[in-house]
Amino acid sequence: MQADILVVDDSAAIRKILQRVLRQTGMAIGTIMEAGDGEEALARLQAHKVDLILTDINMPKMDGLQLLGRVKAAAGWEGIPVVMITTEGGETKVAEAVRLGAAGYVRKPFTADQIKEKLAGLLEAALST
């Protein structure tokens, strides 16, 4: 069993780095889909349900917190773990993400080990259900 992941970030550079880092972790990862903002992410989810979402917070059109709120409010998607990955370290953004149901939080800049540490348990749980 492999987990499919949706990476959401308005920076193509960060999406490319995350693709590489996720593959490097050695975790059981299948398809890694990409979206440049929250709206695009919702469109991707309509077409292909994933096991985990890794999303930036500050993005144009629909930001990561809005995306998180929409995912957690949607029947069928509410169980997908959403991990925020962002430069935002302010407690208000963290508190808001937690309140909305975020499964975790990774600060940029990040290492492959930090990504693995945050995602390993979540992916394992997602694949066992």
Place this chain on the structure above:
Amino acid sequence: MNVKDLIVSCIHRSTLQVFSTMLGEELLLAGVATERDSQEVRDGVVSFVGLTGSWAGTGSIICSPEMACRICAQMLLTEAPAVNEEVLDAVAEVTNMIVGNVKNDLEPHLGLLGLSVPTVVYGRNFRARNARHSEWVVARFAWGDEILTVKLSIAPDSAKTGEGVHAASTSFGEPYALDV
């Protein structure tokens, strides 16, 4: 510690951390200064990220096209022979991370700050100025033979000083009471 010293310390820590973590490179601090908006025209790559809140301003990174390509190549492990969309995106993200982490470090002292999405400019013979506040804290970092300039201009937002936020001199050189 005055505001300038605090900003220098935040820029220094953040820039070294971003380059070390995301590019696997060590930079050396080559100089620190307080400068006004320059009247001279320049060439190269300049990126900006806006900061809003009780204090407001702009963070900026300036480098040569060659250094921008090197940043992209090192960060994405790809070939970057000339400035293209991917190179500009990589510089934008490095700016976002550096200024974003400076913001996080400044918030305990200056209050909550918001961060805009970055803007990157690549061109020749251009001049950039901050419409609100023309004094910048500038830190220059050596990466081999090249220089990366990271600068920040920030001041109390006069529209919000009535809300019980920090009101202070806008001169970086003057002491400002900070609990650091």
